Amino acid sequence: MTDGNDLKILIADDEPLAAERLQMLLARVADVHLVGTAHDGESAVRMAEALLPDLVLLDIAMPGLDGIEVARALSGQGESPAVVFITAFDQFAVAAFDVAAIDYLMKPVDAERLTRSIERARAYLRTRAETPAEKAPAPASPWLEEFWASDLSGLVRIASRDIDRVTAERDYMRLHVAKRSWLIHHSMSALEEGLNPELFVRLHRSAIVRRDFISGFTRNASGRWIARLADGNEQPVGRLYADQVRAIAGR
Missing domain, CATH: 2.40.50.1020 (LytTr DNA-binding domain)
Structure with missing residues (x-):
């Protein structure tokens, strides 16, 4: 993270107005630093590799590589950024089961929900940084561990065990x-x-x-x-x- 606790954020959205709204909302959030804005999936991957953001606010429906494909590409990086999906369509939630997203936000993005997502990303990154590098990752479960469902405020993560x-x-x-x-x-x-x-x-x-x-x-x-x-x-x-x-x- 830049400047101590500043969170480096990359926006990836092919809709100029939606990207501009995210920029305006981020301007009101403390301790964040917008490093760039990509307008398609390929640019998002290239900019993430060059700018090394901590968090990517990622639209799902984009030309070329969609958000799911971008998230998979980013997960192959050594220190992959946290991902928060931005979408106008809740049907993408099922397709995103295998992508380790921090949160899902529905358009138009609510300022309070965005702030909560950013705090969730900070907590995730802190936990990852504190995890010993030599610790082997837990084997992936063959069973469905979670679901994403539509809610008035966006999409809700539901653990199968609950x-x-x-x-x-x-x-x-x-x-x-x-x-x-x-x-x-x-x-x-x-x-x-x-x-x-x-x-x-x-x-x-x-x-x-x-x-x-x-x-x-x-x-x-x-x-x-x-x-x-x-x-x-x-x-x-x-x-x-x-x-x-x-x-x-x-x-």
Whole structure:
């Protein structure tokens, strides 16, 4: 970082007005230094290699290399910058699962949300600097560890381990976390394959439940299994998934 704690920031956005808005918002933030503005993906990669920013505010929809491709290119650098995605389209969130972004902001960018993202980037960079270089990175998990879902303020990161249950709604899946829920564009079969089977179990063609969120099972008048959940709700068990009940109960 320049000047002690100054955070070096590179903007990459092909929309002049959007880039100008980010510049104006950054002018109000303390201890940041704008090192440049790129207007396409290729320029963003070249400028990042030359200017070595700490943080890149990266538009996703750009000509040539898009933001996802730029982030992948930057991750190959020795000391790669932190990345905050700027987007007008929430459907890019699923495609960005494998990119280590610090945050996602929806256009038009809110000043307070931008400030929070910058502070998150500072914390990330401090933690990375304090991590011993010789420490081997943890092996990548084969399971989905997180999701990004639309929120009024932008996109929200949801850790898989925090999800109580997943229910299907037409072409979307609803992720239930405590008293809140979010819709994501995904398929139930893909989620069943992607979620760790040691943590989650499919009980119905339209429902996946975290195993430790199940408090018990009962049968209804027709003999169908019903899962009792920790929040007091009940989840019918599909006939095709009755074996799951026996497996959970050890029978």
